[in-house]
Amino acid sequence: MTEASCRRVAVTGVGLVNPFGGDTQDFFARLMRGESAVNLYHHPASPSPLAQPAVSCPYFDAEVVLGRPLAAVTDRYSQLGVAAAFTAWDDAGLPRQGGGSDEFGVSWGTGVGGTLTFEKGYTDFYVHNKDRAHPLSVVLAMNNAAASHVAISLGLGSACLSYSVACASSAVAIGEAMRRIQAGESQLVVAGGSEAPLSFSVMRAWESMRVVAQGNAETAYRACRPFQAGRTGLVLGEGGAALILEDWDHAVARGARIYCELAGYGQSCDHTHLVKPDAYGQTRAMKLALREAGLDPAEVGYVNAHGTATREGDPTEIEALRQIFGAHAASLLVSATKSMHGHLLGATGAMEALITVLALARGEVPPTAHLEEVAADCQGVHHVMGTGLHDVPLRAALSNSFAFGGSNAVLAFKAVA
Amino acid sequence: MDTLELLREFIKRRVTNPPEEVNPESRLEDIGVDSLTLLDLMFDMEDKFGVRMPDDLPRPETVAELIEIFEKLKPASND
Numbered sequence: 001m002t003e004a005s006c007r008r009v010a011v012t013g014v015g016l017v018n019p020f021g022g023d024t025q026d027f028f029a030r031l032m033r034g035e036s037a038v039n040l041y042h043h044p045a046s047p048s049p050l051a052q053p054a055v056s057c058p059y060f061d062a063e064v065v066l067g068r069p070l071a072a073v074t075d076r077y078s079q080l081g082v083a084a085a086f087t088a089w090d091d092a093g094l095p096r097q098g099g100g101s102d103e104f105g106v107s108w109g110t111g112v113g114g115t116l117t118f119e120k121g122y123t124d125f126y127v128h129n130k131d132r133a134h135p136l137s138v139v140l141a142m143n144n145a146a147a148s149h150v151a152i153s154l155g156l157g158s159a160c161l162s163y164s165v166a167c168a169s170s171a172v173a174i175g176e177a178m179r180r181i182q183a184g185e186s187q188l189v190v191a192g193g194s195e196a197p198l199s200f201s202v203m204r205a206w207e208s209m210r211v212v213a214q215g216n217a218e219t220a221y222r223a224c225r226p227f228q229a230g231r232t233g234l235v236l237g238e239g240g241a242a243l244i245l246e247d248w249d250h251a252v253a254r255g256a257r258i259y260c261e262l263a264g265y266g267q268s269c270d271h272t273h274l275v276k277p278d279a280y281g282q283t284r285a286m287k288l289a290l291r292e293a294g295l296d297p298a299e300v301g302y303v304n305a306h307g308t309a310t311r312e313g314d315p316t317e318i319e320a321l322r323q324i325f326g327a328h329a330a331s332l333l334v335s336a337t338k339s340m341h342g343h344l345l346g347a348t349g350a351m352e353a354l355i356t357v358l359a360l361a362r363g364e365v366p367p368t369a370h371l372e373e374v375a376a377d378c379q380g381v382h383h384v385m386g387t388g389l390h391d392v393p394l395r396a397a398l399s400n401s402f403a404f405g406g407s408n409a410v411l412a413f414k415a416v417a
Numbered sequence: 418m419d420t421l422e423l424l425r426e427f428i429k430r431r432v433t434n435p436p437e438e439v440n441p442e443s444r445l446e447d448i449g450v451d452s453l454t455l456l457d458l459m460f461d462m463e464d465k466f467g468v469r470m471p472d473d474l475p476r477p478e479t480v481a482e483l484i485e486i487f488e489k490l491k492p493a494s495n496d
Contacts, residue, residue, distance in 0.1 A: 068430055069433045072457075134457075135460050
């Protein structure tokens with residue numbers, strides 16, 4: 001594919017399910033104030049008591065957002081996804097009826113897909129001794145369900161794909177959607193991710209890895225402390241987020257509001273260890289994203305870090321940033337917003353891409369919440385602490401996603417000139 | 418609640434743009450009960466009536482056919 005045949009990609013809509021309960025603007029404003037959506041989550045139906053700092057969406061009412069018929073045939077992960085997609089679609093100024101096209105597609109990310117449906121099914125079999133499954137089990141649980149429901153609901157006939165790359169799933173979904181638009185295969189793609197991982201088994205499984213932060217009812221809100229000296233790990237979250245990616249000319253022709261340009265997508269695989277991240281792999285992905293976007297590192301004003309607050313992950317990412325940005329690293333604004341919205345696993349890439357888009361478009365940079373003392377091994381960049389920064393002129397920003405398994409995905413966004 | 422009432426209630430709950438009238442003559446496809454929805458409906462009714470619909474029964478096409486299947490399967494004391 002030559003440069004001449006590469007089409008530019010605009011971000012024309014953003015949408016998410018806000019764990020605080022309001023709309024997208026409300027979500028971003030709260031992040032800017034350093035507000036945390038993390039609470040002590042009590043699992044409602046666990047065989048033994050389970051309470052873990054986590055982010056849930058208690059205000060999300062699937063029947064209200066999707067209507068009863070669609071809510072009845074969808075796992076929560078699909079419900080969160082369709083809700084986010086609808087919000088992004090509306091934000092892009094597209095009509096729900098008659099707005100679809102065979103030139104428009106879906107590109108979706110999820111890590112654990114219909115895990116809640118699986119868990120309910122296993123409980124029915126092994127605990128309640130039922131000998132038959134609900135007839136909709138397959139279509140509720142399948143990992144492409146969310147994407148398919150988005151396509152059906154909005155009438156989208158171009159490729160409808162789902163990506164499963166652990167913590168990088170929806171960053172990859174966004175990047176791959178970019179590739180399809182660049183190649184002229186789709187004119188518009190609803191690109192995002194959704195995750196409803198708060199099943200008993202998934203929560204216990206993460207707990208067993210000893211990377212989940214601890215907290216009680218009073219301290220849970222600040223359990224996830226990326227880059228902090230003495231940080232104790234990540235917190236899980238459920239949610240959904242989506243971008244509307246559109247061929248630039250198509251967006252201009254219909255008078256769409258363009259937030260920014262998705263200009264670069266870099267991928268790599270560490271190929272060193274299943275969970276221990278590798279700075280070299282991360283630098284390769286960032287270099288590729290910057291190169292494609294035609295950006296000198298010094299032109300990047302903000303990086304939304306992967307920053308899960310694990311002991312090993314945070315310093316590796318900072319080391320990678322120091323290598324890429326060199327002398328510019330000290331003035332590079334960095335924040336890890338998982339401190340406030342949690343780790344949505346497969347949906348995290350999309351959530352953070354959305355935050356990065358809004359940061360770039362508004363010139364506002366959210367903080368890393370609960371960061372008071374930067375750990376010695378995480379120094380060397382300009383950590384945004386406390387509350388967010390306003391009136392920050394930004395030309396470009398990166399969003400990093402570094403997954404278990406070693407897959408790295410970096411998205412480079414450029415401000416509208 | 419008899420079978421027809423249960424069916425009407427299920428359709429109101431599960432079908433987008435439910436039809437005005439659900440009568441024994443109505444074709445299931447026409448009232449929004451496609452193959453997937455039919456499976457869900459049968460599962461619901463099996464639970465409510467405590468019966469199991471055998472796999473080898475022909476798929477009902479009308480409301481009347483569906484009602485007939487469940488009326489035959491229901492234990493006599495439930496009538």
